[in-house]
Amino acid sequence: MKKLLAVAVLAAFSTMSYAADKVLNADIVVVGQGAAGTAAAFAAAEKGAKVIGLEKKAIAGGTGNFSEGIFAVGSKMQRDYYIPLTKDEAFKKIMAYGHWRSNARLVRAFVDKSADTVDWMQKHGVKFEKLTTNYPGGLYTWHIYEGRGAGWIKLFQEKGQKEYGMEVLFNTPAEKLLMKDGKVAGVIAKDKDGNTVTVNAKAVIIATGGFADNPEMMKKYTRFPDTDGLAQSGKNGVGIQMAWSAGGGKEGLEVQQSYRPGPRAVGTTNHVSATAKQPHLWLTPQGERFTDETIMGDWPAAGNALERIGGQMWVVYDNKN
Structure with missing residues (x-):
């Protein structure tokens, strides 16, 4: 009788453990729900894709919540202000600023899409306070959000979930990519209770930021490992390592915007x-x-x-x- 009871209890425990794990299906899974991840998830959901976002923190936005504005050249706001800067001029200035160490094709794509991005955000209700520059004599390419980054991120999260069916799992950090037949087929994550969450997807977008909060990676890949990286909090490089596991490239690791050489600062x-x-x-x-x-x-x-x-x-x- 005791043996039968023990078997029954073990069977019940196994069933409960299995039920706690989740298996979800999506067209696209977006790892990270900061500024880039929120925009990517929203854009995909707007086009009709079934989107699931994963975020390790309890809220969306990350350091993107504190951003003031966005770069763009050729936007409607600039045309209204009669700003004469062209995309070709902006591209050349950006490349010269980085001594042509940047990937020119990526920079060109970034510049060419920047105006469309601002116009797209305005179409979806994002309001911009002003168009300005961030240093004396600078170019007027800085489009300042009303409510700063937190405002439009909140708007896109709410609108994406209510109108386009976007689903976001908070307190659920991604751990590794799901591979099938040598191709990326989803993401494996952990929820706040330690349960495994498997998201099967046709495509994965990794939007987890850099690695300035990872001392080992900073030491290995950058010239100034003890500096404070731009908006470093929580940027531990896990998403980058996930991409590498699937064959992602390692270009540009040594280029990073940093502050204050010397001992890493504590706090803000x-x-x-x-x-x-x-x-x-x-x-x-x-x-x-x-x-x-x-x-x-x-x-x-x-x-x-x-x-x-x-x-x-x-x-x-x-x-x-």
Whole structure:
């Protein structure tokens, strides 16, 4: 009797464990629901695809919630403002800014689609506060959202789920790609309770960001592993590694926008560190001026000048500044 009871309990436990795992089907699964992932999922759902988004955090948006605006050249807003910048000019400026180390085909596609992206966002109810530049003498290509990034991300998440059937699983980080016959066939993830979630899909979009929050990858692939990467929080490179597992390329790993060489900062930028991002007097630890401080508007130039002297400097200013 005891043996039969034990078998019955084991069978019930096995059934419960199996039932807790999920198997879902979709046309497209989007890994990550930040700015890029939200836009990708929304666009696919708008076209009629059955979309499932996976997000490791409890809310959508990630660091995209704090973004102020989006680049575009040739948008309706620019035409209304009579901004004469052409796509060819923008492409050449971007390539020159990165010393032609960027993938020219990708940059060209990015530039060519930028205006359509802004117009598409406006069509779906995103409002833009103004068109401006982010540094003195800069080009007017920065389209500032009303409500900043959090506003349009919330709008697209709600509209995508209510009107287009987009489904998003929060607290569900992707762990690996599902492969069948040598091709990507979906994603395997874990929910907050530790249960396996398998999403079978015809295509997978990985939109998980970079790897600035992964010290090992920073050390292996970048020149300045101890710097703070742009919007680094949570960007651990897992999505990139997933893509590599399916044969994805490794181009451009050494190119990253970073701040503050030296020990990785804890927390967010404060008022003191913000002074280093102004054209005040910059001195080496030995008290010598080492650059023309007006290059602060050109971040790569400022970073290179600082790196040349060892990554540490003093910023001198007074009450008048």
